[in-house]
Amino acid sequence: MLGLNDPGSDTTNGMPRPLSAQLRLVIEQDAGCRYRSLAQTLPALIRAGHQMTESGCVPTEETTSGDAHEAVLAQAYLVATRVLIKFGDQPLGWMAADRARQLATDRDDALLAGEATRQLAVLARRSGWTDQALSIALSVADDPRLRRAGREGTAMRGLLVQSAAYTAAKIGDGQGMRELTTEAAVIAAGLADGPVVRRYVGGFTPATVALHRISAETSTGDPVTALATAHALTPSRLPTIERRARYWGDVATAQALRGDRDECLRALLAAEHLAPEETHARPAIRALISGLLMSGRTTPDLRALASRSRVSP
Secondary structure, X not given: OOOOOOOOOOEEOOEEOOHHHHHXXXXXXXXXXXXXXXXXXXXXXHHHHHHHXXXXXXXXXXXXXXXXXXXXXXXXXXXXXXXXXXXXXXXXXXXXXXXXHHHHHHHOOHHHHHHHHHHHHHHHHHOOOHHHHHHHHHHHHOOHHHHOOHHHHXXXXXXXXXXXXXXXXXXXXXXXXXXXXXHHHHHHHHOOXXXXXXXXXXXXXXXXXXXXXXHHHHHOOOXXXXXXXXXXXXXXXXXXXXXXXXXHHHHHHHHHHHOOHHHHHHHHHHHHHHOHHHHHHOHHHHHHHHHHHHHOOOOHHHHHHHHHOOOOO
8 A cells, every 4th residue: 555565657558547547446446346456556546646746746637526636645545444444454544544534634625534534433443442433423423514515515424423323333232323323314315316426435325324234233233133124225226346245245244143054155155246356355254254164064155165265164
């Protein structure tokens, strides 16, 4: 991510690719779970963004729609944060999220700052600082600037409330989780003229709220409600491949908690079909596969999945 190993840059026909085009590619790769490619393009984008920012280059027509270099760099760090959190690199995740927050603050960009804060809340939760995680997410959700930022500000508020709901689930507060999830669902339903999908977030819709509830209900120890929520949600309504693969991973987790090994494996194979790179590398999924290997009989499908994921019995 720091760009220390490869001095090259993202190019098209030998010419540097505009930062906005690099960002679009990075976001597409992240949403599509193409992490091998992302491991090349994301560091190149971060490096190029720093070079442009430090050189004082003025954005050109190729960086339209407000894609000033600092904004592109902030969004690149947000993608980096999401990936680092997913694959368990907390220290670099803190660094990337803080850099995104600082860039957003320098630009006085409430939406970018809101997403950076949401990721910091996730990192706080994963570090066991649940009170701080709740406070961070909910205090920023009340930021008046988000209320003045139109539909995208409303969506960011919903994402922050949704994050707080998941934190409540993690500490076993089922009632608090459901109250906050209901609040997020009301916000999503209020965006009546269509879903809001911010490029560096992945989306906020009634379907994404339901997706988060699947995992949250499982975290409170209620896989039956989690699976009922999953069965009521059509995965194709989720905005990205990454979110759809997450759906099947969450279903697999709930099935494992319920003790249904066969259904757990079916869900894992569905996730792999959509996003093999994510399924093979994500620590939570690998832990599920390892648990299946150690807890009972193995099948050819399970052994093959474990082999593809490089999980040993």
